[in-house]
Amino acid sequence: MLNKVKQLSKADLFELLSNRFDTEEVKLSQIPNPALLLNATKAAKKIAHAIQNNKRITLVGDYDVDGVSSTAIMVDFFRQIPYPLEAIIPNRFRDGYGVSPTVLERVETDLIITVDNGISAIAAAEVCKERGIDLIITDHHTPSQNLPDAFTIVDPKLPEDSYPFQEICGAEVAWLLLGLVKKELQLNINMKQFLDILAIAIIADIMPLVNMNRTLVKEGLKLMMHSKRPASIIIHDFLNKSNITSEDIAFQIAPRINSAGRLEDASIALEFFTAKDTHTAYKQFELLNQLNELRKETEAQTTKEAMLSVHEDDKIIVVAGEGWHEGVVGIVAARLVDKFARPAIVLSIDKEIAKGSARSIGDVSIYELIKENEELLMKFGGHKMAAGLGLDVSNIAAFREAINKSAKKIPAEDFIPKEQISGILDSEDLDMELLGLLEQFEPYGEANTRPTFLMKDAEVVSIKLMGADKSHSRIEIRQYPHQRKTVELVAFRRVYEMPTDRKITCSYSVAKNEFNSKISLQLLINKIFE
Known part of the structure; x- marks a missing residue:
C-alpha cells in the first residue's frame, strides 16, 4: 500500500483539496429554508400557540455534546422571548x-419538546398520550419502522422528508425549528448569535463538514472569537489562539x-x-476540566484492564468488566480498535446486566453484526461505525461466540483501516506557505479530513521525550541522506525508542503551533509503520 503513495507538490495538493468540493461554498443566506423540513412548520405553530396561551413547556435533551448544545440554544432562545421553559437533560x-x-414521572407540563432524541421513544409517547401531554419530537437519528405516536416529529431522516441537506445534527434541527418559531411570533431575535454553540455541536457529533455544515462551522468559529456569550469568552481565553479551528473544538472542548x-x-x-456571566461560566468550566481529568484516569485504567481480557484470535473483540465505568466504555472500545485494528465491544457489568459500546474499523458494519445476533440482546442501536447495546450477563459468552461466527463471512479487506494518505511531500515544502495553503480548506473534519502525508524510510537523527511525565516524543529526522536540513515530528502519547536501523516510516499531518505569540509549523505523527 505504502509503495503506491506518490510524490506531491504544493500545486498537486491544492488541486487535490479543491476537488473535494464539487459545488461553490454555501452562503449563510443560502441555507435551505427551515420550512422545507417535514413537519417543522406544524411544530413551530404548536410551540407559538403554547407560548401565546401561557402553556407549560418542557424540553428534554440528551447528555452528549449535541444534546447539551441543542438544549442550550433552546434555553437561550426562550430566555430572550422571554418565556419560562423547564429544561431537563436525563x-x-x-x-x-x-x-x-x-x-416523565417527574414532569408536570402541557407540551414536551425533545431535542437530539425521541425518534425511538415509543413508550414515552404512549405515556404522554395517556396524560394529555402534546409531544413534539425533534431528532436527527435514523428512525426504525415503528414511529412514536407524537403530535409531530421533525427529523430529516424520516423517509418522506425532502430537506435538501439531511446530514445535520440535533442542534441544527432545533436551531432551524426556532427560526420558524421566531417567524410565527414575529420576534426580533438574531439567529446568527447561536452559531458558536451550533458549530461545537456539528463538530462534536462528527457531521460531514460539507455544504451547510461547513458554512455554519466556519461562521460559528469566527463568532467564537468575538462573541459576548460568557461560555465562548471562556473557550476563547482557554484556547488562547488567534484562530480557533474545528480540531481545537474536537480535541480540547468537546471532550470537556x-x-x-x-x-x-x-x-x-x-x-x-x-x-x-463569565464568573459562572469559568466556575462551570473548571468543573468540566476536573471531570475531564477524572475521565482520562478512569479511561486509562479501564483500557489497561480491558486489554488483558482480549482474546487474541477473535475477529471482533468482546470484553466485559465488573464495575467498569459506563461513561467511558465507548472511548475504551475506540482505544482497543486503535491497538488491535479490529472492531471492539466493551461492556460494563452491573449486577446481572451488561451495558456497553461498540466501535468499528474499515468497512465493517458493527451495527449489522450486532443486529444479526439481536436475539441474545435486551436492546441495541447505532450505526455502521458505532453502536450501543445491553444484554444479560449470562449471554456474554454466547454473544461473543455468535458475533465472531458472523464476522467470519466478512472479507479480510473490510477490516483494513481507512487511512487515506495524500502523498509524500518534500521536506523543503514544509514551510509557512504550506500552512497557508492548508488553512484555505479549513474547517477540517468528517468528509473533509486534514490531509495526511507519508515520511518513508527517513533517518532518525535524535529522539527527545517531552511532557511532565515524559510520555510524548519529539523525533528529529532527515528525509533523504543527501539533505542537511532536518525536520521535527511530534508523537503525542507515545514513547518512541531509537530503532535499530535508525529509520522511520510514518504518516503525519501539518498543524499550526502557537506559543508565546509565535506561530510555527508542527508535524504531528498519526501512525508509525513498524
Whole structure:
C-alpha cells in the first residue's frame, strides 16, 4: 500500500483539496429554508400557540455534546422571548437515554419538546398520550419502522422528508425549528448569535463538514472569537489562539463538555453554555476540566484492564468488566480498535446486566453484526461505525461466540483501516506557505479530513521525550541522506525508542503551533509503520 503513495507538490495538493468540493461554498443566506423540513412548520405553530396561551413547556435533551448544545440554544432562545421553559437533560445512570418514562414521572407540563432524541421513544409517547401531554419530537437519528405516536416529529431522516441537506445534527434541527418559531411570533431575535454553540455541536457529533455544515462551522468559529456569550469568552481565553479551528473544538472542548454527561450530570455542561456571566461560566468550566481529568484516569485504567481480557484470535473483540465505568466504555472500545485494528465491544457489568459500546474499523458494519445476533440482546442501536447495546450477563459468552461466527463471512479487506494518505511531500515544502495553503480548506473534519502525508524510510537523527511525565516524543529526522536540513515530528502519547536501523516510516499531518505569540509549523505523527 505504502509503495503506491506518490510524490506531491504544493500545486498537486491544492488541486487535490479543491476537488473535494464539487459545488461553490454555501452562503449563510443560502441555507435551505427551515420550512422545507417535514413537519417543522406544524411544530413551530404548536410551540407559538403554547407560548401565546401561557402553556407549560418542557424540553428534554440528551447528555452528549449535541444534546447539551441543542438544549442550550433552546434555553437561550426562550430566555430572550422571554418565556419560562423547564429544561431537563436525563442523567445517563438514573434515567438512561432520552425522553424515558422515568423522566416523565417527574414532569408536570402541557407540551414536551425533545431535542437530539425521541425518534425511538415509543413508550414515552404512549405515556404522554395517556396524560394529555402534546409531544413534539425533534431528532436527527435514523428512525426504525415503528414511529412514536407524537403530535409531530421533525427529523430529516424520516423517509418522506425532502430537506435538501439531511446530514445535520440535533442542534441544527432545533436551531432551524426556532427560526420558524421566531417567524410565527414575529420576534426580533438574531439567529446568527447561536452559531458558536451550533458549530461545537456539528463538530462534536462528527457531521460531514460539507455544504451547510461547513458554512455554519466556519461562521460559528469566527463568532467564537468575538462573541459576548460568557461560555465562548471562556473557550476563547482557554484556547488562547488567534484562530480557533474545528480540531481545537474536537480535541480540547468537546471532550470537556462530554465529560459531564459521561461521569456525572450533563447539567454542569448546560450551566456552562447558558451562564449569564463569565464568573459562572469559568466556575462551570473548571468543573468540566476536573471531570475531564477524572475521565482520562478512569479511561486509562479501564483500557489497561480491558486489554488483558482480549482474546487474541477473535475477529471482533468482546470484553466485559465488573464495575467498569459506563461513561467511558465507548472511548475504551475506540482505544482497543486503535491497538488491535479490529472492531471492539466493551461492556460494563452491573449486577446481572451488561451495558456497553461498540466501535468499528474499515468497512465493517458493527451495527449489522450486532443486529444479526439481536436475539441474545435486551436492546441495541447505532450505526455502521458505532453502536450501543445491553444484554444479560449470562449471554456474554454466547454473544461473543455468535458475533465472531458472523464476522467470519466478512472479507479480510473490510477490516483494513481507512487511512487515506495524500502523498509524500518534500521536506523543503514544509514551510509557512504550506500552512497557508492548508488553512484555505479549513474547517477540517468528517468528509473533509486534514490531509495526511507519508515520511518513508527517513533517518532518525535524535529522539527527545517531552511532557511532565515524559510520555510524548519529539523525533528529529532527515528525509533523504543527501539533505542537511532536518525536520521535527511530534508523537503525542507515545514513547518512541531509537530503532535499530535508525529509520522511520510514518504518516503525519501539518498543524499550526502557537506559543508565546509565535506561530510555527508542527508535524504531528498519526501512525508509525513498524
